[in-house]
Amino acid sequence: MVIRKLAVLYLAGLISVRAGAGELSEADFLADLPVVLTASRLVQPLADAPNAVTIIDRKLIEASGYHTLTDLFRLVPGMFVGQKTGWFHNVSHGFVDEYPHRMQVMVDGRSIYLPSIGGARWDTLPLAVDDIERIEVTRGPNAASYGANAFTGTIHIITRDPADVAGRLLRIVGGDQRHGEGWFRWAGGDERLRQRVTLGLRQDGGFVHQNDDEFSRIFSYRGDLALGRGGGLSLQAGLLTGTRSNGKASNPTDQPHDQLVDSRFFQVDYRHEAEPGRMLLAKLYYNGLDTREDVPTLLAPGAYFDVDLLSERWHGEVQYDLELGQDLRASLGGYLRRDGVRSQTYFNSSDKLTAGSAGAFAHLEWRLAPAWLINAGVFLEDYELVDGVHLSPRMTLHWQPSTRHAWRLGVSQAYRNPVLFETSGYYQLTLLDSAGTPLFAARPFYISSGNLEPERMLSQEIGYLGQWPELGLGLDLRLFRERVSQVVDVVCPSGVSADCKPGGNPLYLARDWDNGGSTRQWGLEFQLKAQPRAATQVWVNYAFLHIDSHFGERRYSPPQQAGLHVQQRLPGEIELMLSHYWVSAFEPIGQGPLPAFRRLDLSLSRHFRWFGRNVRLGLTGQNLGGNYVEFSDEVPDNLYDRRWYLHAQMDF
Amino acid sequence: MARMIRLFVLGLAWLLAMPAHAEGMVHILLGDPGPAYQEAAEAFRAGLGGRRPLRVWNPAELNAAQLQVLSRGGDLLVPVGLKTARMLAEQHGGRAPVLTLLLPRAAAEQLPWPASLPRNRVSHVYIDQPAARTLGLLDMAFPNLRRIGLVVSDENQSQVRQLLQEALRRKQELVVETIDSADGLAPALRRLLPTVDALLLVPDSLAINSGNAQNVLLTTYRYRVPVMGFSQGLSKAGAIASVYSSPAQIGRQGAQMAVRWLHDEGELPPAQSAGEFSLAFNARVGRSMGLAMPDEADIRRKLGARDE
Incomplete structure (x- = not known):
């Protein structure tokens, strides 16, 4: 899709050949083929996109050797990646927060943003890294395309078509900190129905000094059904269950225990391209994350706190893309959504709290002249928990003096709707006895008065994309200025100290x-x-951010981040990738000061045929330098040490 | 006396104007009625420029008996297209020289000419492009696409050898997957596409043809691997660039070969691709894949392509 990219699933394409492939003739040269890659199938060229976009494609995913999804975002300029515990991952583009509220995260167009406390629980995604085709990361506000919460950036993960992974795959990973993974995937089908099923087990020991083990059972399914001329239906479903160790023996009110995780989704996509340049996309999905956690204490024999939390999202949307001539393309659509949460501890209620929202959007891509392009878009949203209707407009002007140079001048306004915990939170721990009878209620830690407006961002940016193919060089540059008002901040009652x-x-x-x-x-x-050289690729990433904050958090994002990644193909189908990151000191929201750190990662892999099977063996080293403090200033709990992993996978 | 001299001069002029090979005519055999065949025949006729009597045979006039009669004479027979060429090969009963137009090389090499017909009396203007031209376009237009994938069956082995030599000369890396059945295509693409910068399409009855080109294009796009095609249709459908010769360009090349042969009265010139060729680009697909699209006019000029 153009302008606004829903996951355009290729529901009608599968490798097949004409029945009984005949003799070659001049007809194979002279055939007037239909336009296969129609404008609505093509992704928008980066130079025409209204934002700065970084693509992490399949080749880079494999070369990086990363088995944890969030590590891949280290390859994106300005993106901070960290872990508060072995299983609690953090990915933020600006505003580094334990629960990053300000980024939209999607898998095949399905938002996995948690309506309860914000952010994404990356460890609960029923998704294998091997099932990812590519990741598109938008750096900067994108609310005009994806609505509120696409505030400082958008991550869009696109999964692999079953036709591209047909066959069976077995993959195992093992390494330090008791890390182990086992995956099995089957994909196949015919021209009418293609299917993919992935099953996985994952365990990890987390940080050396933390009680933060992970164990997950993962299932995911995707079936793509071709419905005839230009139409198709895709069905996806996934389930992840498991445990997350939490608590500390030295903490009398948070003794070691397991959090039980149950994450599931289903998604239906319908796509119909009746004629080239007219595409209808419809989507319906459900996301649910249920975490159950009984926190044992030493306050009384058998006494515990119940901190269960359920987050759900139902979402339906329709989008219509149309080409209005050679130089004008438009996209129109709307959505309806219902978020639901339930938690006695977080919301002081055993009932499910819900919040509805509705939105409509329109986008226009207008090529004024061969070198000039305008992108204009607007997203209108009505969220039940805030007053009024909010408008997120964006306008970008593109100047492309040649095919090698593209400039972009953009201005946009974006909103970030508060999450349910901010609008309706009432966080109170209640001590229960072993029979579940309340013994004692602690003083509430948060009580939301509920009078919140959405955060508002005005953003201006200049972008440049340059390519010098004869030198093998490409540059993506973004210079931006952002003003965020109505920032939602934690406050004490008036007149009370910090x-x-x-x-x-x-x-x-x-x-x-x-x-x-x-x-x-x-x-x-x-x-x-x-x-x-043909076998060598180098990426240099750098991000600088100057903050002039007028709320409780003054250094919420690293002032500087840099990355150097070198990928080298060696003789014998061996791939080498070295990645070096440097992040300057800052203070994540709600955390203590974090010192600057460096990290060096290495991946070495070899692909070969063994008894007719494709085999890939890999060795990954993470943080080959000294230990550093990861995300939280708690030392030694959050000391990230050196880790080695071995990978093996085989098609059969 | 003056009249005698005038007659002598006129006679001399007539003799000088006569081609060296004074006998016979050219028969264009059109077994297919399509516009592409007509275009090639018209260009051939124009290229011949009336140097020799020429007759165009339409599908309705061509039958086995007629072809047998024609093949027994000494006239040059020019079948246009594979169907007509095969019909002629099967019916050829004499020593009439043959110059085919528009045939894919792999198909031309399989035609069942009679053993009695000397091989130097059969030649072709192929519809395929030479390796140097195809890889030259990639090299010049997309210099950073160095690792190039290719899926073929055994029928294209000679073409693959030429491509490998050319790739070596140009410091390009050609990764070849050979398949022995149509079912092998999908796994071959799955192996190849993650490892290459571009996919070069070479027409092949098992690997890439008009029947599966659409699905191949969809698959390559999912992998974001740009495709180099071999026809205008492929570039329209989604290949970022194609080098091809139009039927008219092939017809003109055929006429040049016929004129040369008529002058030399010897062997037919060797089989070859058309000297003239055209380029087609699909900038929209290329840009969508993040490629810096070349200045098309500049590439055309450098490669010596004609605008069609």
Whole structure:
């Protein structure tokens, strides 16, 4: 799709040959083939996109050797990747937060943003890295395309078509910290129905000094059904269940225990291209994450806190793309959504709380002249929990003086709707006895007054994309200025000190949120790609951010981040990739100061045929330098040490 | 006396104007009525420029008996297209020289000419492009696409050898997957596409043909691997660039070969591709894949292509 990219699934294409392939003739040269890659099938050229976009494709995913999805985002300029625990991953583009509220994350167009507390629980995605075709990361606000919460960036993961992975695959990974993975995938079918089934087991020991083990059972399915001329239906479903170790023996109110995780989704996509240039896309999905956690304590024999949390999202949308002549393309659509949460501890209610929202969008891509292009888009949204209807417009002007150079000037307004915990939260721990009877209720830690407006961002940016193919060079540069107002910030009741303990009283008062904050920031990001030789590729990433914050968090994002990645193909089908990252000191939201750190990762893999099977063996080293502090300033809990992993996979 | 001299001069002029090979005529055999065949025949006729009597045989006039009669004479027979060429090969009963137009090389090499017909009396203007031209276009237009994939069956082995030599000369890396059945195509593409910068399509009855080109294009696009095609139709459908010769260009090449042969009265010139060729680009697909599309006019000029 253009302008707004839903997962355009190729529901009608499968490798097949004409029955009884006949003799070659001049007809094979002279045939007037229909346009296969129609405009609506093509992804928008990066130079025409209204944002800076980084693509992590299949080749890069394999070369990186990363088996954890979030590690792949280290390849994106300005993206911070960290782990608070072995299983709690954090990916943020600006505003580094334990629960990154300000980025939209999608898998095949399905938002996996948690409506309860925000962010994505990456460890609960029923998704194998091997099933990912590519990842498109938009750096900067994108609310005009994807609505509120596509505030500082958008991650869109696109999974592999069953036709591209036909056959059976077995993959195992093992390494330090008791890391182990086993995956089996089957994919196949015929021209009418293609299917893919993936089963996986994953375990990990997390940080050396933390009780943060992970164990997951994963199932995912995708079936693509061709419905005849230009039409198709895709059905996806997934399930992840498992345990996450939590708590600490030294903490009397949070003793070691397991969080039980149950994550599931289903998704239906319908696509119909009645004629070239007219495409209808419809989508319906459900996401649910149920975490059950009984936290044992030493306060009374058998006493525990119940911190269960259920987050759900139902979403339906329709999109219509049309070409209005050679130079004008449009996309129109709308969605209806219902979010639901349930948690006695987080929301002080055993009932499910729901929040509805509806939105409509329109986009236009207009080529004024061969070198000039305008992208204009608007997203209109009505969210039940905030007053009024909010409009996220964007306009970009593109100047492409040649096929090698493209400039982009853009201005946009984006909103970030508060999550349900911010609008309706009432966080109170209640001590239960072994029979589940309340013994004692602690003072509420958060009570939301519910008077929140969406955060608002005004953004201006200049982008440049340059290519020098004869030198093997490509440059993606983004210079931006953003002003965020009505920042949702945690506050104590008026007149109370910053720790919410009035007059030195050890008993705290419940925290609330307000829209009192604002911040201004400007910065630049670039990615330079070089291919000095056919077998060598080099990426240089750099991001600089200046923050002028007027709310409780002053250093919420690293002022500088840099990355150098070198990929080398060696004789004998051996691939080598070395990645070096450097992140300057900063202070993630809600955390203590984090010192600057470096990290060096290595991946070495070899592909070969063995008894007619495709085999790939790999060795991955992570953080080959010294230990560094990861995400949280808790030392030694969050010391990231050196880790080695071995991978083996075979098609059969 | 003056009249005698005038007659002598006129006679001399007539003799000088006569081609060296004074006998016979050219028969264009059109077994197919399609516009592409007509275009090739018209270009051939124009290229011959009336140097020799020429007759165009239409599908309705061509039958086995007629072809047998024609093949017993000394006239040059020019079948246009594989169907007509095969019909002629099967019915050829004499020593009439044959110059085919529009045939794929792999198909031309399989025609069942009678043993009695000397091989130097059969030649072709292939519809295929020489390796140097195809890889030259890739090299010049997309210099950073160095690792090039190719899927073929055994019928294209000679073409593969030429491509490998040319790739070596140009410091391109050619990765070849050979398949022995149509079922092998999908796995071959799955193996190849993740490892290459571009896929070169070479017409092949098992691997790539008009019947499966659409699906191959969809698959390559999913892998974001640009495709180099071999026809205008493929570029329209989704190949980022194609080098091809139009039927008219092939017809003109045929006429040049016929004129040369008529002058030399010897062997037919060797089988060859048309000297003239055209380029087709699909900038929309190329840009969607993030490629820097070349200046098409510049590439045409450098490669010596004609605008069609």
